[in-house]
Amino acid sequence: MSNGSRIIESMKEAVAIARGEIPAESYNVHIPERVDVASIRRQLGLTQASFAASFGLSLYTLRNWEQGKRQPEPAARAYLKVIEKAPETVRSVLAGIATE
Amino acid sequence: MSNGSRIIESMKEAVAIARGEIPAESYNVHIPERVDVASIRRQLGLTQASFAASFGLSLYTLRNWEQGKRQPEPAARAYLKVIEKAPETVRSVLAGIATE
DNA sequence: GACTCAAGTGAGCCATTGGCTTATATTAAG
DNA sequence: CTTAATATAAGCCAATGGCTCACTTGAGTC
Numbered sequence: 001m002s003n004g005s006r007i008i009e010s011m012k013e014a015v016a017i018a019r020g021e022i023p024a025e026s027y028n029v030h031i032p033e034r035v036d037v038a039s040i041r042r043q044l045g046l047t048q049a050s051f052a053a054s055f056g057l058s059l060y061t062l063r064n065w066e067q068g069k070r071q072p073e074p075a076a077r078a079y080l081k082v083i084e085k086a087p088e089t090v091r092s093v094l095a096g097i098a099t100e
Numbered sequence: 101m102s103n104g105s106r107i108i109e110s111m112k113e114a115v116a117i118a119r120g121e122i123p124a125e126s127y128n129v130h131i132p133e134r135v136d137v138a139s140i141r142r143q144l145g146l147t148q149a150s151f152a153a154s155f156g157l158s159l160y161t162l163r164n165w166e167q168g169k170r171q172p173e174p175a176a177r178a179y180l181k182v183i184e185k186a187p188e189t190v191r192s193v194l195a196g197i198a199t200e
Numbered sequence: 201g202a203c204t205c206a207a208g209t210g211a212g213c214c215a216t217t218g219g220c221t222t223a224t225a226t227t228a229a230g
Numbered sequence: 231c232t233t234a235a236t237a238t239a240a241g242c243c244a245a246t247g248g249c250t251c252a253c254t255t256g257a258g259t260c
Contacts, residue, residue, distance in 0.1 A: 029194040031156035047207065056131040056178035060248050067209060070246055072175070073218065078156035078194060079179035085193040086186075093185040094129040094178060147236065160219050167238060170217055173247065 035077050038066045040084045055083055056094060135177050138166045140184045155183055156194060 041051045041062075048066070052059040064070035072080060083090050141151040141162075148166070152159040164170035172180060183190050 029154060029156045031194070049207085053128050056129045056174050058174065058248055060250090061175070061246085063208080063210095064247075069210080073173075073246070074156050074158060075161070075172070075179055075218090076175040078190075079175055079182070082179070082182060082190055082193045086189050089186050089189045090178075090182055093182045094131070149236085158219055160221090161217085163237080163239095164218075169239080173217070175247090 029078075031074050031078050032081065035065075035072060035080045037062065037072070037080060040080060041066075043084070044087055054094075055079075055090065129178075131174050131178050132181065135165075135172060135180045137162065137172070137180060140180060141166075143184070144187055154194075155179075155190060 041048065044051065046054065048062055049059055051057070052062045061070070065072050065076075141148065144151065146154065148162055149159055151157070152162045161170070165172050165176075
């Protein structure tokens, strides 16, 4: 994301807050612009195929991300961050074993 | 997803396994076809705006999902399931407070 | 070295989604 | 009843998801 884009983002956010579409006080979560998917995957010691199968992703989409051809959307970036920091929780949830 | 589509999905999976693109033994995670986003959100007692802001989603995308206009992609569906079953873990991760 | 086989890279294609706008409805509070 | 907050609804465009085909890289192993 360029500097100009970032400024535009901030302006959009300001407008959204003014409109009341975003609660100003809220713990507005920060989602990183870029996520190093390959490094998250390698940290777990998985191949592309296994990683994709384990977390419900399409192998081809994962490849698009790792090769920088596509950038994962915000929801996917947040998900990847959760996978990075709490992989076992994610596995348990997807396996149907509720935690928390 | 129609019944026909489901059969095609299975055939694609079979082909992918045959090609070695998907490890056959692997715990292939099951991601639900449909996720009731509104009910997950209400269970947490959040408005659309707060829910979106809390989990790094675009308010408009969330609305598209809840109104059935768009279907969240597999990665987003998996993410929503994790939010449903382990919301506090997700919050902690996105807040930068590592768990696990 | 030559020969696999598995894992990953890279480019191209099309349908669908994400993100956004505008307008309208519903609900709760004063 | 009026207002403000919250949600529904429909339409638009650029970007992504999912897929195919072709090619490279790396670890064995013969």
